[in-house]
Amino acid sequence: MRLFELKQKEVINICTCCSLGCVSDLVIDEKNGCILYLIIPGPCRFCGFLGRDTEYIIPYRAVRQIGKDIILVEINEEECQKKCD
Numbered sequence: 001m002r003l004f005e006l007k008q009k010e011v012i013n014i015c016t017c018c019s020l021g022c023v024s025d026l027v028i029d030e031k032n033g034c035i036l037y038l039i040i041p042g043p044c045r046f047c048g049f050l051g052r053d054t055e056y057i058i059p060y061r062a063v064r065q066i067g068k069d070i071i072l073v074e075i076n077e078e079e080c081q082k083k084c085d
Contacts, residue, residue, distance in 0.1 A: 011071045035060045
């Protein structure tokens with residue numbers, strides 16, 4: 001699977017049944033080429049004009065299933081790191 005294909009899939013947290021958004025980037029281990037984290041842009045500020053405050057950093061171990069249209073992750077709010085830009 002390519003990054004382009006992952007970017008088209010919506011990420012759903014199965015613990016809260018909430019959509020987190022779509023994958024924007026990945027963090028990959030340089031030594032073995034494995035995916036470590038999915039990066040998902042956080043909610044927009046003021047109608048999208050001012051960009052975003054945060055992004056979600058989801059550990060790849062939290063991915064439970066990758067389907068045709070969605071990626072299911074199982075993650076608590078404490079585990080889901082939010083990084084401010």
